[in-house]
Amino acid sequence: MSKLHHHHDLSEQFEEVFSGKKSDGEILSHAHAHAHEHHDSEHPHVHGGTQDYIAAVNAYRKTFPNKQQQIEQTPDPAVREMLLHMQELGIETVFDRFDAQQPQCNFGIAGVCCKNCFMGPCRITKKAPRGVCGADADLIGARNLLRHLAAGTASHGARGRASMLALKYASEGKAPIDIEGKEKILAEARTFGLETEGKDIKQLAGEIADILLEDLSRTVPGKHRTIYSHAPKERVATWEKAGIIPISPYHEVFESLHRTTTGTDGDWRNVMQQFLRTGVSFAWSSCLGSGIAMDCLYGLPHRSTSKVNLGALKKGWVNIAVHGHSPLLIREIVKIGQSDECQALAREAGASGIQFYGICCSGLSAMYRYGGVIPLSNAVGSELVLGTGALDLWVADVQDVFPTIMDVAKCFRTVVVTTSDSARLPEAEHYGFDHEHSNIGDIKNLAKKIVLRGIEAFKDRRDVPVKIPQYEVEAEMGFSVEWAGKHFDRGLRDLADALREGRIRGIVNLVGCNNPRLIYEKHILQAAEILLRNNILILTNGCASFALLKTGFCSNKALEYTGSELAAFCREHGNIPPVWHLGECLDNARASGFFNGISGALGIPIKSLPYAFISPEYSNEKGICAALAFRLLGMNSYHSVYAPTQGAPQVNEFMEHGTKSILGSEMVVNVDTVALAEGLVKDLNEKRMELGWK
Numbered sequence: 039m040s041k042l043h044h045h046h047d048l049s050e051q052f053e054e055v056f057s058g059k060k061s062d063g064e065i066l067s068h069a070h071a072h073a074h075e076h077h078d079s080e081h082p083h084v085h086g087g088t089q090d091y092i093a094a095v096n097a098y099r100k101t102f103p104n105k106q107q108q109i110e111q112t113p114d115p116a117v118r119e120m121l122l123h124m125q126e127l128g129i130e131t132v133f134d135r136f137d138a139q140q141p142q143c144n145f146g147i148a149g150v151c152c153k154n155c156f157m158g159p160c161r162i163t164k165k166a167p168r169g170v171c172g173a174d175a176d177l178i179g180a181r182n183l184l185r186h187l188a189a190g191t192a193s194h195g196a197r198g199r200a201s202m203l204a205l206k207y208a209s210e211g212k213a214p215i216d217i218e219g220k221e222k223i224l225a226e227a228r229t230f231g232l233e234t235e236g237k238d239i240k241q242l243a244g245e246i247a248d249i250l251l252e253d254l255s256r257t258v259p260g261k262h263r264t265i266y267s268h269a270p271k272e273r274v275a276t277w278e279k280a281g282i283i284p285i286s287p288y289h290e291v292f293e294s295l296h297r298t299t300t301g302t303d304g305d306w307r308n309v310m311q312q313f314l315r316t317g318v319s320f321a322w323s324s325c326l327g328s329g330i331a332m333d334c335l336y337g338l339p340h341r342s343t344s345k346v347n348l349g350a351l352k353k354g355w356v357n358i359a360v361h362g363h364s365p366l367l368i369r370e371i372v373k374i375g376q377s378d379e380c381q382a383l384a385r386e387a388g389a390s391g392i393q394f395y396g397i398c399c400s401g402l403s404a405m406y407r408y409g410g411v412i413p414l415s416n417a418v419g420s421e422l423v424l425g426t427g428a429l430d431l432w433v434a435d436v437q438d439v440f441p442t443i444m445d446v447a448k449c450f451r452t453v454v455v456t457t458s459d460s461a462r463l464p465e466a467e468h469y470g471f472d473h474e475h476s477n478i479g480d481i482k483n484l485a486k487k488i489v490l491r492g493i494e495a496f497k498d499r500r501d502v503p504v505k506i507p508q509y510e511v512e513a514e515m516g517f518s519v520e521w522a523g524k525h526f527d528r529g530l531r532d533l534a535d536a537l538r539e540g541r542i543r544g545i546v547n548l549v550g551c552n553n554p555r556l557i558y559e560k561h562i563l564q565a566a567e568i569l570l571r572n573n574i575l576i577l578t579n580g581c582a583s584f585a586l587l588k589t590g591f592c593s594n595k596a597l598e599y600t601g602s603e604l605a606a607f608c609r610e611h612g613n614i615p616p617v618w619h620l621g622e623c624l625d626n627a628r629a630s631g632f633f634n635g636i637s638g639a640l641g642i643p644i645k646s647l648p649y650a651f652i653s654p655e656y657s658n659e660k661g662i663c664a665a666l667a668f669r670l671l672g673m674n675s676y677h678s679v680y681a682p683t684q685g686a687p688q689v690n691e692f693m694e695h696g697t698k699s700i701l702g703s704e705m706v707v708n709v710d711t712v713a714l715a716e717g718l719v720k721d722l723n724e725k726r727m728e729l730g731w732k
Contacts, residue, residue, distance in 0.1 A: 091685040095144045098680060101709045102140070102555050105133040112558040114588050116348040116507040120422035123505055129449055131421045132440065136554040148685030149179040155300040162685055171300055179686025180309040181298040183662070183693075186682075187313055188294035190663035191320040194624060195254055195287045196460065197364045197436055198328020202250045203475055204366050205335045209244030213478045215370075217243050218337035221520070226330055229267050243334055250327045256286035264330075265322045270634055272643045273671060277318055280700050282311065284319035291316065310692055314670070314700075321630070321667035329627035332403070336369055339406040339516040339621060347588045349510030350412045351428045352393050356384045356496040358489070360404060360411070361397035361420060361443075362435030363622065367457045367470065368400045370485035371433060372408050380489050387493050388500075397423060398438050399580060399622030406516035406621050413513075416581035418552040418657075421446045427504045431492035435470075436461045438551070438581070438658075450502050453495040455488055467491070513592040515619035517577075519631040526611060530632075534639035540732035541607040543573035543648065544722035545636070547629040547668065548617075550653030550661050551581040553679055559585035561654035561678050561711040566591055568715035569652075570616050573601035574722065577632060580623030582655065591617045626664055630671060645672025645702035646729065648722040652676040654711050665705070672702040676718050678711045 103111070109121045124131055145151040145161040152169050153159035160169030160178075168174050173181070207213035217223070220239050227234050227242045230249055234242060253264045262284060266274065277283050284290045294316050297303035303312075351357065358375065360368045374380055375392045384392045394411040396402055397420050405411040415423045417438035424432065424443060427450040432443065435457045444463050447454045456462050457470035469484050469491075471477055477484075519530070526532035536542045546569055552558060562585040569576055570591075578586055586592050592615050597605045600616045608614045620628040637644045651668035653661055656679055665675040683690040694705045706721075708714040726732065 091148045091150070091687075092144055094684055095147050098147070098684070098709070099141060099144075103557050104140075105137050108133050108554070108558055111560055113560050113563050114347070114509070114585070116509040116588070117419060117422060117558060119507040119509075120348070120425055120505075124422065124425045127425070127449070129421075129425060129446055130442065132418055132442075133554055133558075135442075145685070147680075147682060149182050149682030149689075150175045150685035152178045152182070154181065154298060157300075173304070176306040176686045176688045177304060177309070179683050179689040180306040180313070181303075182682060183689065184294050184309055184313045184316070185298055186659045186662050187316050187320070187666065188291045190659035190661070191287050191316055191324050192291050193324075193437055193660050194320065194328060194663070195291075195324035198324055198331060198624070199251070199254060200364055200366050200471075200475070201328060201331040201335055202247050202254065204478065205243055205331050206247035206251065207475075207478055208335065209240045209247060214482060215335070217335060219334040222330070222333040222338055226334065230263060231267065246334055247331065250323075250331050252286075253323045253327055254286055255288040257289055259285050262286070262322070264327050265318070268326060269322060270637065270644060270671075272645075276672075276701065277670070280311075280314065282315040282318055284315050284323075287316075287319040287324045290319040306686075306689055307692075310689065314666075314697075317663065317666035317670055320663045321670060324663075325624060325667060326627040326630070329624050332365060332624070336365060336403075336407055338520050339518045340409070341514065341516040341521055342406065342409050343512055343514050344405060344409075344412055345510050346413050346513045347510045348414060348423065348426060348506060349508045350414070351395070351426060351506045352390070353428065353504060353506070354390045355393045356387070356389045356391070356431075356492050357393055357395065357429050358431045358433060358492045359395045359397050359414070359423065359429050360400045360433045360435075362439055362458075362461070363399045363437045363624070364435040364458060365400060365403045367481060367485060367488075368404055368433070368435065369408070370481050371488050372404050372411060374482065374485045375489045375492075376408070376410060380486075380493075383490070384493050384496070387497050389493070389496050392489070392492070395423075395429070399624070400435060402515070402579070402583070402622040406619075413515075413584065413587055416552055416584040418554070418558060418581075419584070424450065424452060426506055427452075427502050428506055430495040430499055431455065431488070433457060433488060434461065434463060434466070437660075439463070451495075451499050453491060455491060457484075457488070509588075511588065511590050511593065513587040513590075513619070514594075514615055515587070515592065515621070517618035517620055518628050519635055522632070525614075530635045530639045532611070533632075534636045536607050537636060537648070538640065538731055540726075541573070541603045542575045543601070543603070543726070544650065544719075545575045545577065545632065545648070546650045546652055546718070546722075547577045547626065547633075548586070548652050549578060549580050549582045549623065549626060549629075549664060550656035551623075551658055553655045553657035555657075555679055556655050556709075556711075559655075562586065563589060563591070564711045565652055565654055565715040565718075566617065567599070568712065568719065570596065570600040570604070572719045573604040574719065575604060576617040577620055577629045578617055579620040579625040579629070582653070583619055586617055587619065591615070592619045623660065623664070626667065630668070633671065633673070642729070643672065646725065648725040648729075649673045650676060650718050650722060652715070652718060654678040654714070669697060669701055669703040669705065674703050674706060674718075674721060676706045676714050678707070678709050678714055680707050680709075681705070
């Protein structure tokens with residue numbers, strides 16, 4: 039496990055890392071030292087040069103499980119049962135396709151395959167240490183990483199833009215959408231420094247929407263208002279000194295793609311500076327800005343309880359699953375589907391009523407705001423949910439919707455509907471907004487058509503066999519900074535005092551998508567068990583949170599295996615769970631709000647506090663963005679999946695340790711998640727010792 043390094047002067051280190059004052063040889067020597075000191079022989083990682091990475095990648099690949107191991111070891115019995123059921127039916131899942139891809143390409147895993155132009159594709163080997171254009175391993179690795187980050191920034195930014203536009207159109211009367219987040223609008227108006235006297239909620243909502251849209255899409259350089267009004271001043275000063283304050287996500291994604299094209303930016307250090315700059319734009323506009331818009335439009339979370347897992351599926355009901363990340367149309371679908379009118383129509387069709395289920399983030403967002411949406415699975419498990427045969431309608435919007443759900447849906451005659459011009463599926467029906475959102479005024483009619491289509495599907499599917507594994511638990515969700523401000527006698531001050539006194543030993547954000555390179559959901563639970571046992575409060579959201587929801591961690595029953603100090607704190611304050619479910623993946627912004635608010639209450643910078651980010655199973659570009667967002671705050675990130683930089687020694691060293699002197703944080707990787715989590719606990723204890731705390 040890596041140890042925290044001595045913090046040198048920021049400007050001096052920035053100069054060394056980015057301007058090239060340190061020679062390549064010096065950086066490589068430093069890398070060799072780290073490799074020798076911090077990486078075990080069983081899971082070697084490459085720091086010593088491009089010619090050595092193949093052996094490390096081969097060793098890494100040996101840790102990948104096959105489908106049989108997934109069936110034997112995945113912790114959720116409902117998942118095991120459905121994997122066997124799908125196998126008996128001969129229906130392919132993500133785990134079958136992962137096995138079929140083995141052995142995966144060494145060059146792709148290591149990040150030293152380049153296909154940015156048509157002189158290639160090029161791969162880096164002993165024989166060919168440079169691509170056709172002359173790019174070496176570090177330049178190729180840096181460019182690939184930057185493109186991944188740009189894509190993740192665009193992903194959250196694009197779906198956030200839909201909510202920002204909806205907030206604007208609702209404020210202007212162009213869309214028949216209720217503005218439900220009055221409390222949030224007033225709070226944000228104060229934070230942005232808006233004049234509120236004489237203005238109604240709609241007017242303030244419109245002004246906030248304009249700020250968010252301008253920060254998201256600015257092309258002419260100007261002050262990024264969300265960053266300067268919401269980010270900790272210490273962090274803003276750090277980013278200013280490092281030269282990584284962004285213009286806007288639109289510009290930084292544009293610039294990232296520009297500088298990674300053929301023959302443009304040839305200095306990997308400069309590419310990685312853009313990597314950090316784009317990361318700031320992701321965190322404070324694509325993520326936080328989108329979260330602000332959603333809370334202003336749809337309202338704040340409500341702490342609530344729900345049944346979770348496949349056993350909660352109901353026979354004899356019109357069962358509608360909502361899947362994806364865009365809450366705009368989902369919100370109307372759920373509200374209309376829960377209306378007396380539509381429930382009566384369902385009963386007329388012979389059903390007991392209409393029941394909604396959540397797949398991935400759309401379901402989590404709808405659940406904590408409106409209730410009655412039962413969370414079932416993250417994206418990797420979506421095919422298993424369809425394999426129950428219990429779903430009449432599957433509503434898919436954007437992101438983490440695998441195209442193969444269509445194949446499984448056909449087997450059970452489940453109707454699939456898409457709702458976004460950005461995300462079509464072959465042979466799916468489509469009821470959604472056009473590219474310009476010019477038909478947003480028709481949102482209620484669209485939602486009603488979709489609900490009625492679900493009732494029709496129910497009538498057409500009565501003879502479809504259904505298999506529902508009988509596993510369900512009760513879980514709590516809907517935690518937020520605003521909730522904490524009201525729940526605790528002194529708001530975040532109570533949390534700050536508990537952290538300082540050791541009743542809460544540390545606070546960790548445990549998130550991330552799932553990855554078949556690891557046993558499905560097992561590593562999330564391994565990390566959670568170790569953290570709770572060591573009195574560390576867990577915040578969670580998004581795909582990783584489903585594993586915690588389904589296995590009882592998001593319930594006060596988890597206090598039975600929580601350390602005595604944290605358990606006592608939770609019981610004292612209303613018998614709350616030791617894992618706080620904050621919502622969908624975008625709600626990483628809520629976690630940063632907790633970290634920032636408690637830091638402010640203590641008067642201690644985030645980077646000095648016993649905080650951490652852990653994403654054991656991350657699998658996509660948004661996962662890289664999320665990890666970087668918290669490292670930009672000065673918190674270490676911990677992972678059981680390697681970043682695609684193993685073949686680029688200097689970039690790999692920069693990713694793991696080079697940001698310590700710039701941001702105050704590092705990236706720690708260990709495929710042994712138990713050792714990873716134990717090392718995280720040790721690092722948090724060292725932070726406490728540095729502060730002179732228990």
